[in-house]
Amino acid sequence: MSYFTPTGGLPPQTALLTDRAIVTEAYTVIPRGVLRDIVTSNLPGFSGTRSWILARPIAGFSTTFSQIIVEIGPGGGAERPEREPGVQGVVFVTAGRLTLTLAGRLHELEAGGYAYLAAGEEWSLANAGDEVTTFHWIRKAYEPLEGMHPASFVTRDQDVAPAPMPGTDGVWATTRFVDPDDLAHDMHVNIVTFQPGGSIPFAETHVMEHGLFVLEGKGVYRLNGDWVEVQAGDFLWLRAFCPQACYAGGPGPFRYLLYKDVNRQIRLT
Template identity: 55%
Template sequence: MTAKTYAFPHGGLPEQDVNPEGTAIFTTAYAVIPAHTMRDIVTSLLPGWTRTRAWVLARPLSGFAETFAQYAVEVAPGGGSDTPEPDPEAQAAILVASGTMRLTVNGTAHTLAAGGFAHIPIGAIWTVHNDGPAPLCFHWVRKRWHAAPGLQRPPLVITSDHDVPAQTMPNTDLWSTTRFVDTTDLRFDCHVNIVTFQPGGRIPFAETHVMEHGLYVLQGTARYLLNTDWVEVGPGDFMWLRAFCPQACIATGTEPFRYLLYKDVNRHPALTL
């Protein structure tokens, strides 16, 4: 069985003889931020965090994707935050790529290693620290929770990619999804999953739907359809899709193609802007 890996930006800076012409794309329907563009000079330092830098890969943009922000966060040994989230209306989804995270939520400490996942609900008091000898690298999705009549806030979820079995899609064993929360639980207004395609697996139609997406490629390679364009993607590449952007993919190479997927779900669309 192929080992699971979790790509993360490698930073650094290309040599001066490297051709700057790249494969980054930004359109009115989608964006592609390739791994090789995620360099040291585009990181941010975050208020309330120590010994930490972040690549901000997505943020709400009027007329584009508006529901979420997505980061890749690197915490040096001894770093972290007692006040990680500045927005009291926000929830968080976290996937650890490497290192060890000490995540404390409402006074209870949890240790997350590579593949560890947490969905932290609105209103939780949480902290993140790196007590280990190596950098802690994790993916972080932030979204404001939208209340709905009769629904309480969602619960805390702490689990791992290694503990949640992937669910195959109908009629195929080449396409599966690791769902970290109960998809029938309407308290959750977003899902952050890992989608896996075995070599040769595909989305066999151009999905066209209301959900916005952030897709961070964790492992493997594919040809990905974005609107009308086929794009080659691999580990560390990020795709950012607005609502109704057609999409499909065909996994290439000899190992599974896996990506971390955000989508907004389970709420009525607002009828005013």
């Protein structure tokens, strides 16, 4: 498995100012060249850490989630990363080794490691190794459903078989870490894989919001009528009902980490 991980730094003074960043009312593209030192933030309660905040709720755009890339140096971490008791999260490691303490049990997560952290769960993070560790942290306020509460769990990308999409001969597949029919979960964070030439052959137009981070490869995305080239390290942020489709560009797989909100009735009162 290959996962793009930003390293920061700054471009030279001779670099051109033009880049591929796009901000519209329907979608935003944050290319990997934007993930530089001067746009990082510290996180309260963390030590030896910096972060790139990719998405946060914005009125009139995307409102359900936040997505952050977190980089922890050796010896760094947090005893209490999540400070909002009603917020659930997913951690996905792209580089290094991360020690997750969950309900008193230690889990060593390497690249491809995945943890779902239920709202109200007690957990902590640490980098006990000698190298920097980097992970995505996706957060959403949990919308309770009577009689249901999802349990925290830890797994790996390498241990979950991708499920081919019907009628695609396996060129389009989704690694699902949660059963789509489990209504206890109101968000999914999956990995979508396209083999070279694979595509979403229609413009999806739906209520789910998306945070889409390209882990590997390159492709061309159709976003609200625009064709946008993307590659490993780029982040796409889509509001509800933004039309979307794509082609995988090759020569290798095109893979991305995908957030979406699911399984709840629309609140009107």
